[in-house]
Structures are given as structure tokens and as C-alpha cells.
Amino acid sequence: KQWYQRRVAITAGNLFERNELSSFDLELADLGRLVKIRIEHDNSGLGASWCLDHVIVTNVTSGDKYTFPCNQWIDKKKGNKELFRVLWPEGRKVEGGELEEPADLAE
Helix, strand or coil, rough: CCCCCCCCCCCCCCCCCCCCCCCCCCCCCCCCCCEEEEECCCCCCCCCCCCEEEEEEEECCCEEEEEEEEEEEEECCCCCCCCCCEEEECEEEEEEEEEECCCHHCC
16 A cells, blocks of 8 residues: 655635635546545644545546545644544544445455
8 A cells, every 4th residue: 555645835815714615636646546545734824723524535537536524623732633634535434443444345
């Protein structure tokens, strides 16, 4: 299994505002079936904390769409006080540190 890292530089606009949708188009190599993603920020700027509801990743070539629920703060003072979250796609869950795959993803 491989990790693919892509940093997104935010330079304009009021992104990640309360009750708003922030969307990004990234041109990437085909990543295949997504198992998990890691979302983080560097805590820079005024009001850097944010509460992340979910992330949707769509492969426009294959049509595959993944929803990664979060519903947590990414903040040094709130929640678990971390600046990152590792998220698993909807329909998968972690119990006792082990990842369970739904029947349609089992190989």
C-alpha cells in the first residue's frame, strides 16, 4: 500500500467558512480504490481552527465517489487537539484499531 501526498496551497478567498462548502479540483494520477485519507492544516492565520463535516473525493474518469465522514474539529484547542484527522470511507469502521471492510470491498 502506498501513500500519495498532495499539498493544497490556499491563497485567496474566504475558504472553510462556517456553513459553507469549499471545493478543490486536483489533477492526480489514478489512485485506485481509496482506503483512507489524511486531512491536516498548519494552524497558520487568524481563526485557523475548523470543524470538518466530511470530505468527498470523486474520480471523474471512473465515476467512483467516496465520502469520508469526520464531524470533528481540526484544532489545537478543541476536540482531541490535533491538527490532522485520518478518515475512512463511509461504510467502513475501525474497531479495536482493526479496519473492517464491507462485503462489497472484500477481496
